Amino acid sequence: MFNKYIRDRQDEIITSVLESIAIDSTEAEPQEGMPFGKGVNDALEHALKLADQMGFKTANIDNMAGYAEYGEGEEMIAVLGHLDIVPIGDGWTYDPWGEIVDDRIYGRGTLDDKGPMIGALYALDAVRSLAGPLKRRIRLIFGTNEETGSRDMVRYNETEETPVMGFTPDADYPVIFSEKGIARITLEKKINDGSLISAHAGKAVNIVPDHAEMTFLGEDAKVRALESTGIPAHGSTPELGKNAVSDLMQKVVESGASGDLKYFADFYNKNIAFETDGASLGIACDAGKFGRTTVNVGLLEGDGTHIKITLDCRYPAGEDFEQTAAELKEKAEAEGIECVLHKNVQPLYIPEDSMLVQTLQEVYREQTGQDIDPVVIGGGTYAKAVKNIVAFGPVFPDQENVIHQKDEYISIEHLMKNVEIMAHAMYRLAR
Numbered sequence: 355m356f357n358k359y360i361r362d363r364q365d366e367i368i369t370s371v372l373e374s375i376a377i378d379s380t381e382a383e384p385q386e387g388m389p390f391g392k393g394v395n396d397a398l399e400h401a402l403k404l405a406d407q408m409g410f411k412t413a414n415i416d417n418m419a420g421y422a423e424y425g426e427g428e429e430m431i432a433v434l435g436h437l438d439i440v441p442i443g444d445g446w447t448y449d450p451w452g453e454i455v456d457d458r459i460y461g462r463g464t465l466d467d468k469g470p471m472i473g474a475l476y477a478l479d480a481v482r483s484l485a486g487p488l489k490r491r492i493r494l495i496f497g498t499n500e501e502t503g504s505r506d507m508v509r510y511n512e513t514e515e516t517p518v519m520g521f522t523p524d525a526d527y528p529v530i531f532s533e534k535g536i537a538r539i540t541l542e543k544k545i546n547d548g549s550l551i552s553a554h555a556g557k558a559v560n561i562v563p564d565h566a567e568m569t570f571l572g573e574d575a576k577v578r579a580l581e582s583t584g585i586p587a588h589g590s591t592p593e594l595g596k597n598a599v600s601d602l603m604q605k606v607v608e609s610g611a612s613g614d615l616k617y618f619a620d621f622y623n624k625n626i627a628f629e630t631d632g633a634s635l636g637i638a639c640d641a642g643k644f645g646r647t648t649v650n651v652g653l654l655e656g657d658g659t660h661i662k663i664t665l666d667c668r669y670p671a672g673e674d675f676e677q678t679a680a681e682l683k684e685k686a687e688a689e690g691i692e693c694v695l696h697k698n699v700q701p702l703y704i705p706e707d708s709m710l711v712q713t714l715q716e717v718y719r720e721q722t723g724q725d726i727d728p729v730v731i732g733g734g735t736y737a738k739a740v741k742n743i744v745a746f747g748p749v750f751p752d753q754e755n756v757i758h759q760k761d762e763y764i765s766i767e768h769l770m771k772n773v774e775i776m777a778h779a780m781y782r783l784a785r
């Protein structure tokens with residue numbers, strides 16, 4: 355019903371997307387009334403002005419988020435996305451602020467997430483023009499702080515209405531019905547005997563370190579320096595990489611570490627080594643369709659006073675990770691290793707037979723001809739920021755994922771297909 359209407363607006367859609375892409379909405383120094391900086395504020399104002407011109411009701415939530423809304427009814431369904439971007443980085447072949455080459459629109463945010471969210475306005479326009487009266491209101495929520503902390507949605511949740519259902523086009527297709535919980539745990543030992551001089555690995559806890567280094571005092575009292583290399587991977591899929599810290603810990607023992615350092619390395623090699631499922635640590639969990647626990651040793655740091663590793667643990671919905679972490683703490687501290695749970699983002703789970711997941715799945719199948727079951731992922735998406743939301747699009751399976759990379763792009767066909775899918779999804783959820 356909506357597709358022809360949407361295709362007829364292709365030029366307008368591209369123009370609006372390019373206008374948004376031209377704005378550098380990387381988080382910057384706060385200014386008066388611009389908590390995430392001027393660029394972020396400009397991108398929000400651009401989207402709200404466009405929505406306003408299209409005749410939708412709009413609201414600005416303390417310059418931290420905004421929304422455009424259409425329809426009547428007690429209940430509201432939402433499409434959640436964001437207008438902030440990550441820094442452009444180096445190495446672009448095309449203009450990071452928007453350039454069309456052949457059938458692709460290049461630029462930071464084309465895929466993540468300005469393209470889909472500006473597109474969502476046109477999807478909403480199609481629904482308004484063609485769908486007739488609906489039972490529920492449809493609200494497009496424009497976040498502005500997804501990339502650097504999601505403080506936008508903390509603010510939204512404080513004062514604004516919670517949708518009864520919704521989706522965020524800020525991840526992948528097909529529907530993601532469950533996202534694992536994410537916990538950060540540190541294991542640390544004091545160094546009291548000079549056995550360690552320095553240790554370092556990892557840039558971020560959610561990446562498998564590809565380099566690790568250590569300087570220490572051997573049992574013969576000579577200074578040794580070791581390095582290890584690994585294979586990087588995302589922290590939610592550590593089994594796809596090779597951890598440089600694990601390699602280093604084996605080498606350290608083989609090279610004659612002593613005292614407190616040897617004690618810690620022995621603990622590491624016995625309880626972690628190259629495992630990525632937490633089995634020997636006693637925190638493994640296989641929850642069938644909800645997936646399995648993964649553990650990535652993301653950071654290593656140490657000096658003459660202590661040695662510490664930070665684990666990025668992803669655990670399936672249904673698991674009581676507070677309890678699991680408490681058991682790990684007991685086990686580690688019995689061996690003189692300090693163990694602290696620093697952060698625990700709860701898993702997301704919306705039943706597969708819920709109207710939300712079923713409807714999105716149906717729309718996806720109808721619009722793409724692909725019959726793929728809803729999936730579970732280890733990564734956390736924007737869906738966790740607001741209740742009753744699942745991730746749905748915009749990246750198709752087998753599509754090159756250029757999010758956060760140089761030369762980020764969305765093909766015009768891909769952009770248009772997303773607008774069509776979103777229009778059908780909004781309509782089905784709201785009718």
Ligand SMILES: [Zn+2]
Pocket residue numbers: 436466467500524
């Ligand atoms: Zn995003």
